[in-house]
Amino acid sequence: MSDERTMVEALNLALREEMDRDDNVMVLGEDVGADGGIFRVTKGLIDDFGESRVMDTPLAEAGIVGVSVGMALAGLNPVAEMQFSGFSYFAFHQIEGHVARMRWRSRGRFTLPLVIRMPFGGGVRALEHHSESREAYFAHTPGLRTVIPSGPRNACTLLKAAIRSPDPVIFLEPKAAYRAFREEVPEGLDPAQLDKADIRRKGADITMISYGAMLRRTLEAAETLAEEDGVEAEVIDLPTLAPLDAETIGASVRRTGRAVVVTEAPLSFGPAGEIAARIAEEAFVYLEAPVNRVTGWDVPMPFFAREQSYLPDARRITNAARVTLAY
Amino acid sequence: MNASTSSNKSAGRGRRASKPAVYEASPEELLKFYRDMLLVRRFEEKAGQMYGMGLIGGFCHLYIGQEAVCVGVQSALKDGDAVITGYREHGHMMAAGCDPKGVMAELTGRSGGCSRGKGGSMHMFDPAKGFYGGHGIVGAQVSLGTGLAFAAKYKKTDNVAVAYFGDGAANQGQVYESFNMARLWNLPVIYLIENNQYAMGTSVARASSEIELYRRGESFKIPGKQVDGMNVLAVRAAMDEAVAHCRAGKGPMILEMKTYRYRGHSMSDPAKYRTKDEVQKMRAERDPIEQLRELLLDGGHTDEAALKEMDKEVKALVADAAAFATESPEPDAAELYTDVLA
Numbered sequence: 001m002s003d004e005r006t007m008v009e010a011l012n013l014a015l016r017e018e019m020d021r022d023d024n025v026m027v028l029g030e031d032v033g034a035d036g037g038i039f040r041v042t043k044g045l046i047d048d049f050g051e052s053r054v055m056d057t058p059l060a061e062a063g064i065v066g067v068s069v070g071m072a073l074a075g076l077n078p079v080a081e082m083q084f085s086g087f088s089y090f091a092f093h094q095i096e097g098h099v100a101r102m103r104w105r106s107r108g109r110f111t112l113p114l115v116i117r118m119p120f121g122g123g124v125r126a127l128e129h130h131s132e133s134r135e136a137y138f139a140h141t142p143g144l145r146t147v148i149p150s151g152p153r154n155a156c157t158l159l160k161a162a163i164r165s166p167d168p169v170i171f172l173e174p175k176a177a178y179r180a181f182r183e184e185v186p187e188g189l190d191p192a193q194l195d196k197a198d199i200r201r202k203g204a205d206i207t208m209i210s211y212g213a214m215l216r217r218t219l220e221a222a223e224t225l226a227e228e229d230g231v232e233a234e235v236i237d238l239p240t241l242a243p244l245d246a247e248t249i250g251a252s253v254r255r256t257g258r259a260v261v262v263t264e265a266p267l268s269f270g271p272a273g274e275i276a277a278r279i280a281e282e283a284f285v286y287l288e289a290p291v292n293r294v295t296g297w298d299v300p301m302p303f304f305a306r307e308q309s310y311l312p313d314a315r316r317i318t319n320a321a322r323v324t325l326a327y
Numbered sequence: 328m329n330a331s332t333s334s335n336k337s338a339g340r341g342r343r344a345s346k347p348a349v350y351e352a353s354p355e356e357l358l359k360f361y362r363d364m365l366l367v368r369r370f371e372e373k374a375g376q377m378y379g380m381g382l383i384g385g386f387c388h389l390y391i392g393q394e395a396v397c398v399g400v401q402s403a404l405k406d407g408d409a410v411i412t413g414y415r416e417h418g419h420m421m422a423a424g425c426d427p428k429g430v431m432a433e434l435t436g437r438s439g440g441c442s443r444g445k446g447g448s449m450h451m452f453d454p455a456k457g458f459y460g461g462h463g464i465v466g467a468q469v470s471l472g473t474g475l476a477f478a479a480k481y482k483k484t485d486n487v488a489v490a491y492f493g494d495g496a497a498n499q500g501q502v503y504e505s506f507n508m509a510r511l512w513n514l515p516v517i518y519l520i521e522n523n524q525y526a527m528g529t530s531v532a533r534a535s536s537e538i539e540l541y542r543r544g545e546s547f548k549i550p551g552k553q554v555d556g557m558n559v560l561a562v563r564a565a566m567d568e569a570v571a572h573c574r575a576g577k578g579p580m581i582l583e584m585k586t587y588r589y590r591g592h593s594m595s596d597p598a599k600y601r602t603k604d605e606v607q608k609m610r611a612e613r614d615p616i617e618q619l620r621e622l623l624l625d626g627g628h629t630d631e632a633a634l635k636e637m638d639k640e641v642k643a644l645v646a647d648a649a650a651f652a653t654e655s656p657e658p659d660a661a662e663l664y665t666d667v668l669a
């Protein structure tokens with residue numbers, strides 16, 4: 001059998017292998033059992049692991065996360081699914097009020113080995129809550145790890161790492177990458193190392209930083225720059241958005257002197273702003289141009305007819321890089 | 328038998344006890360209940376004093392008047408059972424056998440506190456005693472307690488979880504998400520409502536369309552019972568029934584303890600929502616410690632001198648805790664960066 005897998009299949013493999021490894025790992029959420037999850041990430045798990053480890057829950061996001069916190073306090077390793085990240089706002093008070101702080105307020109006597117998976121981001125012709133990118137809410141909250149895969153292979157290894165992490169992880173899955181392409185994802189991969197940025201393309205002329213579904217568009221822009229402008233861009237993926245690996249970013253920008261940050265999230269007070277600030281701290285005197293941000297606009301996520309007008313595309317990213325290079 | 332002071336029109340349905348069940352305690356048990364309640368009260372009196380002296384930061388929610396609830400509940404539990412509650416938790420911790428020094432020093436925000444001065448009055452934990460906190464957001468601990476019960480069942484133990492909450496929290500939506508899951512999955516959780524009549528300054532009657540809170544589980548098919556929460560023996564008897572129900576795999580149960588707090592919601596309570604007479608009447612007629620004291624003396628189980636001696640010993644324990652909480656150093660500034668992530 002081929003090891004080529006979509007992100008959905010790769011995530012399914014990670015869950016399966018982690019549940020095989022440890023009986024305390026279990027999944028819960030709306031329709032994760034009989035239906036195999038709204039995007040089929042948990043497909044077939046109920047057949048192999050049974051209803052006690054693959055729990056279809058009532059439609060109650062706050063309750064799902066709250067109950068998961070209790071489970072984790074008592075030593076289980078729950079993987080909770082929100083159907084869309086936009087539905088997690090119902091559970092936000094649990095995430096902010098308990099998930100992120102239990103370790104701190106119990107001086108480390110309790111830790112929550114809990115993963116909350118959420119599909120996020122645009123590109124699937126859905127609307128508002130079903131397409132938006134609000135990772136800043138989670139990344140802004142101390143005590144959480146915010147992990148965002150960009151392809152099938154790191155989706156598999158990052159989910160394994162998230163499940164094994166003693167800390168709670170908000171695991172944001174870019175819907176646009178769920179089935180868009182396949183990668184080699186064999187069984188038995190080791191977990192990824194969290195908190196490390198990943199240099200996906202080497203280059204000396206400009207640093208381009210992105211994550212999630214925007215990574216592919218950024219890589220595409222880098223290829224265009226190479227072909228049309230003879231510019232070699234270094235492309236950095238941030239599979240752990242928070243805590244941010246500013247060191248890797250800083251080292252790259254100190255080499256290239258120029259940076260473009262690409263996110264789906266809206267511009268203002270967003271992840272791109274934080275990354276730009278860290279670049280200023282890490283590499284100010286090396287900068288040849290202001291850091292450029294290519295992001296979603298400061299508007300609610302538009303409906304599908306205008307969805308692509310909202311999302312950064314390779315053309316916008318390429319243009320931003322050219323402006324930065326010409327500065 | 329009803330501890331309520333509000334006009335409490337009984338609906339006459341549900342599972343309200345027709346005649347109150349009372350636990351048949353041995354003289355030794357009676358004395359232990361008495362001492363445990365006394366410890367809670369003396370601890371809280373001292374905490375109130377220390378707050379007045381400016382030694383306690385944040386907030387301070389005293390449990391005085393409600394002692395019969397936490398002592399009766401805890402006495403019915405065994406090793407491995409879990410307890411979780413809201414922000415008025417010093418009493419529960421004393422009842423669970425947590426070290427008074429660690430609790431008092433947490434109130435004073437010192438490094439000797441049970442959360443090393445990082446949790447504060449609302450965020451204290453003692454996993455070894457099955458105490459899972461101490462939570463500041465009203466009602467949010469109810470789903471956590473449901474998860475604790477889930478874990479007990481998942482691990483195939485016969486342990487139960489007690490999720491305490493108040494009459495105010497009973498109006499939070501998440502409580503009902505939890506009720507639904509608990510009954511759907513038959514989780515061994517006791518929803519323990521401490522109805523002390525007031526959510527801060529708003530009485531139950533002014534905040535709740537159904538004031539018989541033990542009936543709040545009816546549409547989830549969760550049995551509920553109203554209990555005289557000023558009588559430790561009634562609390563224990565109701566708990567025995569609920570614990571047996573849970574351990575037998577029959578799912579959750581709701582116990583509504585009708586109780587009363589003498590002090591304000593917190594230390595800065597203007598108390599405009601009730602009269603001094605109301606509080607005095609409750610103290611004079613229904614006090615849980617006085618009731619048990621009479622029972623002990625009338626039954627010839629002890630005498631005034633012995634009770635006085637016990638009070639002295641409890642006060643000394645509390646004084647030690649207060650001294651420790653005053654002398655323990657403040658947390659090191661480096662603690663700012665510990666325990667955020669592993």
